[in-house]
Amino acid sequence: MRPVERACYATGLALMVSGIFHLGVFAVDGGPWDGPVSWRKPTTFGVSFGLTLITVTWVASYLALRPRLRTVLLTALAVDSVLEVTGVTLQAWRGVPSHINRETPFDSTVSTLLAAGGGVLVLVLTTLAVQAFGRGSAQQRPSMRLALRAGFAAMLVALASGAAMIARGVATEKAGDRQLAYHVVGFLKPLHGVCLHGVLVLPALAWLLSRTDWPECRRTRAVTAGICCYALAVLGAGALSLAG
Structure with a gap:
């Protein structure tokens, strides 16, 4: 295992622990589960970003990447994941x-950094996708290869749906209806969530099948x-997303 992979696995695990911790905070503190202000967000972001970082690190090990490119991409993904969850x-x-919170200069800065972090995710994951298809x-x-x-x-569909949600939320907020923006920003969450983890489910299926004595044509x-x-x-x- 490469040093950058060990670091990414450890970071992903720490993010998942953070998400699970905040689920415990919700159990103790209570409050709404839905909405723009709830313990759901640090819970789901911690678990999802941690799992995604671990997954991408694993599937990237099947790609023939140059050592320096692999290190840069995985390091950028790990740092960005930590910043997003933080x-x-x-x-x-x-x-x-x-x-999409512009109430104070500090809130605006955090919101801008989160949006910029989304851009970094798109760049890193699209680069890996190009490698997988090339x-x-x-x-x-x-x-x-088919599973990857x-x-x-x-x-890529998950990234596109995530960008669409942010774009719709920002457009609604700029139109002057901040509360509606918080409501509509998650309109593609089911699609986004399902697509996000296909990169784990399908390669994991191929990996499990490689442990059988089936011929390769049957595995495919x-x-x-x-x-x-x-x-x-x-x-x-x-x-489901389009139906609201």
């Missing part, structure tokens, strides 16, 4: 919204079936 957690403890995964077995490409395709068919099932889940999440 910003959301800080605002939760302050009792104010973390996103020659970066050419040395893998067909079943794993489908997983990163789902990740099984992965294809898994991708079709996951695509149905994505379509269902998209329909």
Whole structure:
């Protein structure tokens, strides 16, 4: 295991522990679970960012990346994940919204940094997706290569839906209705959540199948079936999102 991978795994685990800790805070302190100010946000952001960092670090090990590029991408992802979770957690403890919040100069700075962090995520994960669809995964077995490409395709949909949510929230806030902005900013959350973790589910399926004595052609068919099932889940999440 490369040093950067060990650091990313440790960081991802720490973020997940942070999310679980704040679930305990919610159990003790109470308050609303939904809404722009709740313990849900540091809980879900901590667990989701931690799991995503661990997942991407793992699947990137299947890509033929140059050592320096791998280090830069994973380091940027780890640092950005920590900053995103820290910003959301800080605002939760302050009792104010973390996103599209321009109430004070400090809140505006946090909101801007979180939005910029989203841009870093898009850049890093898109670069890895390009590697997966290019020659970066050419040395893998067909079943794993297919799973990697489908997983990163789902990740790109997650990034697009996340950007769409932020854009809609910002546009609504600039139109002068801040409360409505907090309400509509999460309109694609089901789609975003399902797509975000396809890059874990599908490669994990391929990895499990590689431990069987099935021939590679059968493993590839099984992965294809898994991708079709996951695509149905994505379509269902998209329909749920659009239905409100």
